[in-house]
Amino acid sequence: MMTKNIVSYGVYLPFLRIKRDEYVNALGSCSAAIKEKAVMDIDEDVITMAVEAARDAIADVDISQIGVLTLASTNFPYQEKVMTGTVIEALRLNKNVLTCQHGNSALAGTEAFLAALGMLEQTEQKYALVIVSDSLSADASMDIEHGFGAAACAFVLAKDEPGLEFEGAYAYTGESMGLRYRLPGETSVRDIGVKTYATQAYNDTVKNAVWGLLGQLGRNPVDYSHVILHQNDVKTASALGKKIGFNEEQMKEGLLFNLVGDTGACSAMLGLCQVLDNIASNDKVIVCSYGSGAGSHALSFKSTNQLLKRTKSFKAMLNKKQYINYIQYLKLKRNI
Amino acid sequence: MGAHISIPMYQRAVPQRYRLAGQKCLKCGKVNFPPKAVCKYCLTGAEFEEIQLSGRGIVYSYTVIAGGGAPPEFSEEARCKGKYPVVLVELEEGPRVIAQLVNPPAEGITIGMKVEAVFRKIYEEEGVIRYGFKFRPATSDS
């Protein structure tokens, strides 16, 4: 049977960061347990970040062999428009690549990944490019806004080329109302703000997806070197990971929330990128996304070979930054 | 108020703006960017091969625009940032091009500094986002 493997990946983190202290100084408190978070510049949006992450991912890939492009974000700059077209022109991809866009919830990232796996069967070409780029927005007056960050990552999937082999996926989806949603035309996320209710929805959904996948593959938590769970904050994600049976060692490299903020559809996939920088042969990785509403996709991977060497390390990107103050932040968000 | 670059006109320049598509003169072999009808080096060649520019180059000259020096469609950017740098970049392949510099180094911009192209929003007109390239300091570990 054909294997499908991640052979290359790319990351884009905005250059600008705001520290938690800035919120504390300006507002007296910060509702998000971040150290700092990534902030898009005034001339950035999820499409510009997507293009940069993809350029990083395809730097050493024969782009004429890319036959699939899937793109995910909860915050596209247009509500209606084929935005893969912008990406295709910017990257000079073939115009006949199979495309799809995923949005509407933070599940979009893994949706785009799963879609690419399926669409890869429909093309003669060797590669699929998956791009997940997200930035969340809410009014500055809302507590939920404090943790909202921005980032993009991209993956090149290949047929039968050694890399990070996709082993299987398990989904778990049900109804859970009132958590992080938007009505048509709204730019600010809403949330009823009931903490325990929200945590319970997250815990149940993610846990069931991960357990489902472990059961399906006949594995135990100890079989994995790395686990990356979607992070609305580090504490809840860590606590849940422990409850499922993972230890800190397995989780630590996938935790990014405290440095980049909540990156929505990117969250779990971005953690995967950091893990991939140092992955060893035969390491197994489990990734689980979460979109409020609510659903989770758990994905399992096995490292079979070195991935394409990257020019920029994730660590270096985390360190390349410039801090802004809260006033500048509000200006960038067009609040003043 | 904008620069009256219509949407169809912007669209026609998408290959050069989104990914720096250059022209290699079939007569003298030199690279033109932005595109010309007649090669600016040999002044006779009118046939070209499209080539993909690397986006890498060095700063040939620079300025930092403050509010009073900004065209009106950039005044929001000027207001937001206070000021923004504009650079004249000599590309690896030869031609020079003018564009904004993002993420300017704290220690200041210098002539000769290495830069690389980055995909950004240039401005917005008629509700349509005009994307294109700007430059940023070359990432040191590349």
Add this chain to the structure above:
Amino acid sequence: MEGVAIIGAGQTRYGDFPNKGVKELFAEAYLEMLQSVDQSLDPQMIQAAYIGCLSAGSGFQLGQLAPLLMGHVGLPNVNAVRIENACASGGFALYNAACAVASGKFDLVVAAGVEKMRDVSSSKGRYWLGVSGDTEYERLAGSTFAGIYALMAARYMHEYGLKREHLSMVAVKNHKHAVANPKAQFRKEITIEQAMNGVPVAHPFNVWDCSPTTDGAAVVLLCNAKIARNFTSKPVYLKGFGAASDYLAIHDRNSITRLAATRKAAAEAYKQAGIGPGDVNFAEVHDCFTIAEILAYGDLGFCEEGRAHYLLEEGVTQLNGKLPVNSSGGLKAKGHPIGATGCGMACEIFKQLRDEAKEPSRQIKNARFALSHNVGGSGGTAAVFIYQRGDE
């Protein structure tokens, strides 16, 4: 080729005139020009008019402005045309008028320029200042002309060791010259400290490195040299005139520490006049930004490229120096009503070469040859003129 003489010149004061529009400004300059013609002239003898203007008062009459203006001053039936080459519109109006006379086709031709810039908000003003650079790249890099000239200045500093002070020396000098000029927009001296510490516009420029936005008009009357003495005993001869263009966008030019258009135009003008840079007694040059005057010194042959700052240090181009430059105050302090500027320079030289500079303190004595230099935008076009006094 016929000889060309200037027999009359007039201009409004340059400045900010809420009560005057394009038509009023033009008429004021035109009527002053008629008055300056010593002997009687029937205006109906004027055969053609070349009128430089960029924005036609922020677009109120972009089409057929010239017939509108000529009709406004009682000459509805001349051959009237608007000439547009941004800040060199006036210079190209003068150039085309000179060619028309030199060709023998016409004997009496008006060359004029007018601009109304102070009628609009600063944002709209910057809109108009940005229509004459390369709009696809320069403007979309977020730069107006200040930014483009700033790129030239930064490179010049890098290559030739020009200092920030040198830029300010141009501003200080030109402001000083403008004090005695009743036609100037700014008639106040500034100190070098002031000039170096203004509000930033585009690094390394601050506001004192920039010409202002200005209302104004200037009109000169050209005449076939053979009949010039029918109208005046003191004609000023236009001995040479050259004009040229260059790549519009700065990134297409080989060198950005010189303006190729100026060099080509100057060579043409010098050759026609049969003189060289060493023969020029004083000059009005295009100092839309301080660096522009510095570039002009090299491009017009007053010094070698890269050595202009030594002329400033030595005071050569001061009013009392060996080669006074911008006795009027230049664009910097006299003002820069885009389309009018090129003809306004001719007005200044006309007055100076006839020993009629208002305020005797600013009269340049014993001058025989003068030069004017008018640049479109960042050097996409340029026109250069050589004048000779005619009462010798």
